[in-house]
Amino acid sequence: MTTFNIYMTGVGGQGIGLLSEVLLRAADHAGLMVKSVDTHGLAQRGGIVVSQLRIGPQAHSPLIPAHAADLVVALERHEALRAAHAALKAGGVLIYYDALWQPLAVRLGQAPAVSAEAVAEKCGALGARLIRVHRPNLTDARMQNIVVLAHIQRLGLIAHLEAAHYEHAMEDLLRGSTLEENLALFDAERQPAS
Amino acid sequence: MKSMGEMLLRREAFAEIVMGNTALVRAMVVAGTQVVTAYPGSPTPEIATAILSIPADRRPFYFEFSTNEKVATEVAYGASVNGHLATVFFKSVGLNVAADTFVQLSLMNLMGGLVVVLGDDPGANSSQNEQDNRHYAQLAYTPVIEPADPAEVYSFYIEAARLSRQLRMPVILRLTTHVCHAKQKVRFPAWQPPAQVDRTPRFDVGNGPYIPLPFSVPELKQRALGRLEAVRGQAVACGLHRFVDHGNRQRGVIAWGLPFLSLLDALGDVQPKPDILKLGIVYPLDHGQIAAFLDEHQEVLVLEELDDLLEKEIKAKAYDLGLRTKIVGKLDAGDWIGEYTADKVKGILHKLWPDLVPAPPEIALNVAVPDRPPQMCPGCGHRSAFHAIKQALAADDITVADIGCHTLGYLPPYELGQLLMCMGASPGIGAGMSLFNTNRRVLVFMGDSTFYHAGLPGTINALHNRHNLTMIVMENGTTAMTGHQDHAGSGRNINGPAPKLPIRKILEGLGVEAIFETDTYQQRQLTDLVRKAMAVEGFSVVIARHPCMLKFTREARRKPGFEPRRVDIDQETCERIHACVAVFGCPTFTRLPDGQIEINPDLCIGDGSCIQTCPTQAITKPAKTGA
Numbered sequence: 041m042t043t044f045n046i047y048m049t050g051v052g053g054q055g056i057g058l059l060s061e062v063l064l065r066a067a068d069h070a071g072l073m074v075k076s077v078d079t080h081g082l083a084q085r086g087g088i089v090v091s092q093l094r095i096g097p098q099a100h101s102p103l104i105p106a107h108a109a110d111l112v113v114a115l116e117r118h119e120a121l122r123a124a125h126a127a128l129k130a131g132g133v134l135i136y137y138d139a140l141w142q143p144l145a146v147r148l149g150q151a152p153a154v155s156a157e158a159v160a161e162k163c164g165a166l167g168a169r170l171i172r173v174h175r176p177n178l179t180d181a182r183m184q185n186i187v188v189l190a191h192i193q194r195l196g197l198i199a200h201l202e203a204a205h206y207e208h209a210m211e212d213l214l215r216g217s218t219l220e221e222n223l224a225l226f227d228a229e230r231q232p233a234s
Numbered sequence: 235m236k237s238m239g240e241m242l243l244r245r246e247a248f249a250e251i252v253m254g255n256t257a258l259v260r261a262m263v264v265a266g267t268q269v270v271t272a273y274p275g276s277p278t279p280e281i282a283t284a285i286l287s288i289p290a291d292r293r294p295f296y297f298e299f300s301t302n303e304k305v306a307t308e309v310a311y312g313a314s315v316n317g318h319l320a321t322v323f324f325k326s327v328g329l330n331v332a333a334d335t336f337v338q339l340s341l342m343n344l345m346g347g348l349v350v351v352l353g354d355d356p357g358a359n360s361s362q363n364e365q366d367n368r369h370y371a372q373l374a375y376t377p378v379i380e381p382a383d384p385a386e387v388y389s390f391y392i393e394a395a396r397l398s399r400q401l402r403m404p405v406i407l408r409l410t411t412h413v414c415h416a417k418q419k420v421r422f423p424a425w426q427p428p429a430q431v432d433r434t435p436r437f438d439v440g441n442g443p444y445i446p447l448p449f450s451v452p453e454l455k456q457r458a459l460g461r462l463e464a465v466r467g468q469a470v471a472c473g474l475h476r477f478v479d480h481g482n483r484q485r486g487v488i489a490w491g492l493p494f495l496s497l498l499d500a501l502g503d504v505q506p507k508p509d510i511l512k513l514g515i516v517y518p519l520d521h522g523q524i525a526a527f528l529d530e531h532q533e534v535l536v537l538e539e540l541d542d543l544l545e546k547e548i549k550a551k552a553y554d555l556g557l558r559t560k561i562v563g564k565l566d567a568g569d570w571i572g573e574y575t576a577d578k579v580k581g582i583l584h585k586l587w588p589d590l591v592p593a594p595p596e597i598a599l600n601v602a603v604p605d606r607p608p609q610m611c612p613g614c615g616h617r618s619a620f621h622a623i624k625q626a627l628a629a630d631d632i633t634v635a636d637i638g639c640h641t642l643g644y645l646p647p648y649e650l651g652q653l654l655m656c657m658g659a660s661p662g663i664g665a666g667m668s669l670f671n672t673n674r675r676v677l678v679f680m681g682d683s684t685f686y687h688a689g690l691p692g693t694i695n696a697l698h699n700r701h702n703l704t705m706i707v708m709e710n711g712t713t714a715m716t717g718h719q720d721h722a723g724s725g726r727n728i729n730g731p732a733p734k735l736p737i738r739k740i741l742e743g744l745g746v747e748a749i750f751e752t753d754t755y756q757q758r759q760l761t762d763l764v765r766k767a768m769a770v771e772g773f774s775v776v777i778a779r780h781p782c783m784l785k786f787t788r789e790a791r792r793k794p795g796f797e798p799r800r801v802d803i804d805q806e807t808c809e810r811i812h813a814c815v816a817v818f819g820c821p822t823f824t825r826l827p828d829g830q831i832e833i834n835p836d837l838c839i840g841d842g843s844c845i846q847t848c849p850t851q852a853i854t855k856p857a858k859t860g861a
């Protein structure tokens with residue numbers, strides 16, 4: 041099989057680490073050869089978090105080459121656009137949760153914030169499929185990653201990964217009420233919109 | 235995987251997805267390591283996370299975070315001369331701190347063995363440089379073993395420990411950032427814990443000499459060099475090297491570590507592929523093996539991340555042997571800089587063999603999206619501190635930063651901490667800048683963990699030599715930047731309760747007379763105290779304390795009955811002065827295109843430290859969010 045590259049990004053504190061770990065374990069539960077790496081530096085302090093995951097026996101290094109991501113998963117709008125420029129391959133898929141955590145220059149009034157249209161425009165130029173997710177009524181921002189995961193599963197964005205693989209991975213990583221809440225949200229979000 | 239701790243002690247063979255740093259800890263367990271010491275620093279802190287996942291009473295070895303890397307190395311050395319297999323780990327630049335002790339290790343008989351695990355950082359992902367620590371290995375006659383992925387981290391540590399114990403010499407296991415953090419499924423062999431562990435302190439001067447003095451140094455150095463030759467002799471037999479035979483007798487590549495994997499990715503399906511000699515032990519080299527590889531190929535690339543140590547050695551050896559192979563290493567300065575990712579390696583291969591590998595894609599310059607530098611967290615006490623301190627300073631006063639979260643103060647809107655060097659350097663640098671200086675006052679910052687690590691000598695020097703400067707101790711009660719490890723002022727160590735060594739008491743004991751102290755949320759008072767401190771002739775200190783709010787909030791969330799709170803903006807009162815967003819600069823404040831300010835509910839922790847910064851009192855008191 042050809043290598044399938046997934047590039048995940050967001051801002052420190054958004055839960056990219058868990059999202060990546062769930063996908064890594066889900067791919068393993070599906071019997072796929074998989075590698076990943078978190079590249080976070082000082083991310084805990086509101087910087088950019090990137091996690092990279094590669095599926096397939098031909099992936100040697102865990103790092104994805106530039107413009108070679110089949111799937112970009114972003115949890116924030118600015119980072120979605122940044123990743124579309126740096127990582128997304130032409131004809132790939134970009135799914136992002138439309139949270140807005142303004143970078144420094146925007147807050148200082150020195151640069152405009154990125155608009156949802158700019159993300160769409162870039163994806164259009166790349167011939168990439170764009171999926172925007174947003175749940176204004178979500179009670180806990182730290183569960184935005186699970187909403188995105190549910191959509192990745194529902195839309196079949198990663199071949200061979202079934203809902204049970206994701207759930208199994210979450211059971212590996214979470215406990216108690218946190219596990220229950222995340223599983224319930226994952227299940228609810230997987231249902232087609234009524 | 236339900237419990238990492240259980241996994242690390244599992245007796246039967248198993249396969250599990252692990253990070254390189256986690257695989258290392260399984261290897262420590264299996265190798266029978268008895269003492270492990272460290273100082274936290276990226277990319278190594280997850281080694282400690284894995285160690286601490288094993289309950290203390292079941293941990294098969296002793297572990298501590300020492301005060302700094304030098305002390306950590308000394309503790310490991312002491313354990314080793316007592317006969318215990320020891321390991322010390324820290325980040326790349328930690329070796330600079332440990333160097334004074336480290337360079338002596340190879341002169342000694344390390345009865346139990348000692349593995350030095352280095353977390354090098356090509357690409358300077360989270361370090362102040364990308365120094366190539368193989369230079370230190372050569373300086374100190376110490377072998378270097380370099381794994382490429384988590385599976386090799388496991389097996390190469392076992393080999394490093396075996397060699398170290400057998401030859402009673404230090405061995406470096408050199409990891410790099412994305413080897414530490416790479417995750418993949420690793421098959422681990424079964425482990426049978428020893429029925430009994432001999433923990434008798436077997437130190438014996440008869441195994442020495444352990445006193446390196448003029449008359450003993452030549453003999454000790456001779457022994458160190460002899461051991462290095464012994465490793466060279468075993469390098470092939472160790473089985474850590476691999477020949478990837480593509481049947482190409484024209485072109486070959488010598489590679490190791492993560493760049494070897496990048497090479498495989500960069501080559502992809504190009505044909506004909508060069509042969510590859512993949513090394514495990516990178517110092518000392520087995521010259522016979524290298525010569526044979528050179529001899530079999532007309533052209534060999536030494537694919538060497540960072541500096542050109544192997545290239546030089548291989549070229550020199552080929553010259554001695556009269557080999558006529560064309561040997562290529564660094565072609566330009568760019569080859570010395572940055573991590574050897576697949577794209578980087580593609581570029582290197584393309585320069586050398588354009589017929590074989592096409593040019594890598596141009597990396598898009600990302601003008602479309604504003605940069606996102608790391609920020610102090612919402613509620614961070616350092617933000618209040620910088621906000622307040624700035625108001626006490628004149629425009630041409632000099633501020634010196636140190637290592638820690640407070641380093642981020644150099645960013646706008648604070649721009650405090652105009653110079654940064656390394657751990658504990660600020661009082662020394664500040665002292666130098668205060669000389670012949672009567673008009674520009676000098677203020678230096680110091681984190682609390684850093685104060686214990688390397689800040690004391692500079693502080694004592696400032697007192698002893700009567701330097702005229704003010705030190706702000708940014709006290710948040712933890713080692714925040716690297717993941718909240720305890721320090722000597724925490725009242726606990728990794729293994730339990732410990733005596734608390736308050737910085738204030740230490741400073742008083744040293745005889746510092748001008749010590750001021752306040753919580754940083756008391757911004758007006760802090761401004762006032764900094765003014766007072768800077769008016770003092772000589773050395774003065776302001777302890778600007780506030781607990782790390784990231785740690786505080788995480789702990790609060792875990793407690794039952796936790797209710798999130800946040801501030802709000804009273805839009806009627808707000809005059810869009812933007813002090814909150816552009817001067818105080820908490821990331822919680824979001825600026826809408828029309829200039830209106832909103833609170834980001836995902837970020838605000840309801841600490842309220844911003845309220846006092848609004849000239850029109852438009853920020854409301856923190857209230858429950860009702861979520």
